[in-house]
Amino acid sequence: MKPIIAIPADIRQFDGTTWHAVQTQYVRAALKAADVMSLLIPALEEGNDPDAILDRVDGLLVSGSATNVHPSLYGGEVRESDGPFDPARDATSLPLIRRALDRGIPLLAICRGIQELNVALGGTLATEIQDQPGIWDHRNPLQADRDVNYAIRQDVVIAEGSCIARYLGAGRVPVNSLHRQAISKTAPRLQVEALADDGTVEAVSVIDAKGFAIGVQWHPEYWAEKDGPSRALFEAFGTAARTYAASRQR
Ligand SMILES: N[C@@H](CCC(=O)NCCCC(=O)O)C(=O)O
Numbered sequence: 001m002k003p004i005i006a007i008p009a010d011i012r013q014f015d016g017t018t019w020h021a022v023q024t025q026y027v028r029a030a031l032k033a034a035d036v037m038s039l040l041i042p043a044l045e046e047g048n049d050p051d052a053i054l055d056r057v058d059g060l061l062v063s064g065s066a067t068n069v070h071p072s073l074y075g076g077e078v079r080e081s082d083g084p085f086d087p088a089r090d091a092t093s094l095p096l097i098r099r100a101l102d103r104g105i106p107l108l109a110i111c112r113g114i115q116e117l118n119v120a121l122g123g124t125l126a127t128e129i130q131d132q133p134g135i136w137d138h139r140n141p142l143q144a145d146r147d148v149n150y151a152i153r154q155d156v157v158i159a160e161g162s163c164i165a166r167y168l169g170a171g172r173v174p175v176n177s178l179h180r181q182a183i184s185k186t187a188p189r190l191q192v193e194a195l196a197d198d199g200t201v202e203a204v205s206v207i208d209a210k211g212f213a214i215g216v217q218w219h220p221e222y223w224a225e226k227d228g229p230s231r232a233l234f235e236a237f238g239t240a241a242r243t244y245a246a247s248r249q250r
Pocket residue numbers: 063064065066067068110111112113140178179180181182
């Protein structure tokens with residue numbers, strides 16, 4: 001039986017109403033590269049029961065989003081210019097991340113997801129990182145062609161002996177980049193696993209995690225069917241979900 005993973009949705013506004021939305025690239029990567037089904041979780045400021053959700057799934061995939069984690073959640077200065085924000089997504093993702101880690105449910109956190117993972121565990125974020133000396137522009141190019149926006153265009157250096165090195169190998173791995181925020185103070189329970197050449201944190205793992213628990217700042221989901229490292233990460237997540245699912249059936 002194919003495992004099921006939870007993906008917290010974003011709140012989006014279009015066609016004159018409010019939607020709970022997940023970009024299809026995450027659902028497709030889960031199915032085609034991890035061989036798991038996706039259960040989209042509505043973004044609610046209240047009303048979600050993380051344990052009731054996690055009782056029914058075999059993994060948690062926390063996706064990227066153009067919105068930012070609200071600065072109040074990590075003691076940051078609240079400036080509207082650091083938006084757009086999505087408090088319902090924050091209120092849904094952070095408790096799910098914490099409880100998935102408590103319960104040993106496999107976790108893959110991508111872009112906004114690694115930022116939520118860091119904040120959920122007590123870390124902080126830097127904003128408009130491209131304005132900092134020596135930091136290059138990691139932002140979404142915002143071209144009409146999404147393949148251009150998600151193009152592989154930078155290297156990350158994966159640390160020897162890191163968790164993610166088990167799946168991608170250590171050393172330089174080419175990835176894409178679509179973000180204007182990044183980890184500033186790394187949460188105490190996170191181990192930095194990869195850096196960009198400009199020092200930006202690009203991957204973390206959870207120290208002493210009960211199961212698969214990795215966050216990446218890049219977007220492996222977008223090329224998960226074609227790009228080796230992207231596919232390897234999703235295959236590892238799928239394997240972890242299958243292992244967890246089997247343990248649940250015992
Ligand atoms: N908003 C955060 C996280 C960036 C992120 O998740 N990017 C995904 C892009 C989604 C899209 O625009 O299609 C940041 O900017 O750091």
